Amino acid sequence: MYPDNASVKVSVVDRTNVLCGKSRPGHFDGVATVLIKLFNIILPTRAYFGLKDAQQVAVVDGLIKDFNYPIELIPVETVREDDGLAKSSRNVYLSEDERQQAVELSRSLEMARLAIERGERNPVELVGMMKHHIHENTSGIVDYVEIYSYPELQELVTLKGKVIIALAVKFSKARLIDNAILEAE
Amino acid sequence: MYPDNASVKVSVVDRTNVLCGKSRPGHFDGVATVLIKLFNIILPTRAYFGLKDAQQVAVVDGLIKDFNYPIELIPVETVREDDGLAKSSRNVYLSEDERQQAVELSRSLEMARLAIERGERNPVELVGMMKHHIHENTSGIVDYVEIYSYPELQELVTLKGKVIIALAVKFSKARLIDNAILEAE
Known part of the structure; x- marks a missing residue:
């Protein structure tokens, strides 16, 4: 999946230096890289991502729009315990x-x-x-x-x-x- | 085609610092970006590129392999004048x-x-x-x-x-x- 000698690299240059992204430099570059590979292998029409990681949903939104992927991004509501605590x-x-x-x-x-x-x-x-x-x-x-x-x-x-x-x-x-x-x- | 606020960027980090690429910094980043968009819009099964720009063919080869595009790259021989001069x-x-x-x-x-x-x-x-x-x-x-x-x-x-x-x-x-x-x- 990840050749040593990859000649093309992806960088997420916006939507990443806030929220949890601040403390995870490079994290979303990896997310974008594996999603590009997955999208190209699967050729999906819809992609579902949970809103618990809303920043990831935002990055995927940018990836789909910037690279013209014919994919509908469907954000999925966070699932919660009875008292409202987000499940984790x-x-x-x-x-x-x-x-x-x-x-x-x-x-x-x-x-x-x-x-x-x-x-x-x-x-x-x-x-x-x-x-x-x-x-x-x-x-x-x-x-x-x-x-x-x-x-x-x-x-x-x-x-x-x-x-x-x-x-x-x-x-x-x-x-x-x-x-x-x-x-x- | 090119939003001002693109959040994802592509860099071609290998195969570019030789031949004509040396004197065209960033050129192949633009080539890769527009090809990603075109591939995602068209979803082609084959892509034909002329070998006159053999470095471009090499970059496209890397792009297709690194990002798992289900596309067959077909290099096209350089067309020549009768005496052998490459047409240009x-x-x-x-x-x-x-x-x-x-x-x-x-x-x-x-x-x-x-x-x-x-x-x-x-x-x-x-x-x-x-x-x-x-x-x-x-x-x-x-x-x-x-x-x-x-x-x-x-x-x-x-x-x-x-x-x-x-x-x-x-x-x-x-x-x-x-x-x-x-x-x-």
């Missing part, structure tokens, strides 16, 4: 206390959604509110809470159009991520 | 004298082919012989005479397997290129 293989590494607290991550996203519904358009206010909520209600350490246009992942002074609100929080033995994508009109 | 839109810029001399380019390739048939395997000897022939029989200035493995375009100490012998010669108003691909077993 990492959740088993949470202590009992942390598992109780972890619900506050999706709650903070819901709070932001309600605030946007009430008219809030300032990302700094929303991020501050969410960080405060997570800090006050969990023992986790916020890695990031960020808001961008979606799927372009560009910074916004004022929320407008489709946006992503995304967070990563470190608990003692698990780093959890979650996000919400919504329209701010 | 640039040939009209040759003076009458230069047009007479230009036949010596394909003759120098034929000399190399015959020398290899007789057992010569030293690329330095072959290149020296060809440069001498062109210098003695034309007013052109040799830009390069180079020999590489084909299609990998790697340097060779001793000719073995499929090789390309390629040249570029500057006349007063036209720079001509030509090449021969052959087996040295």
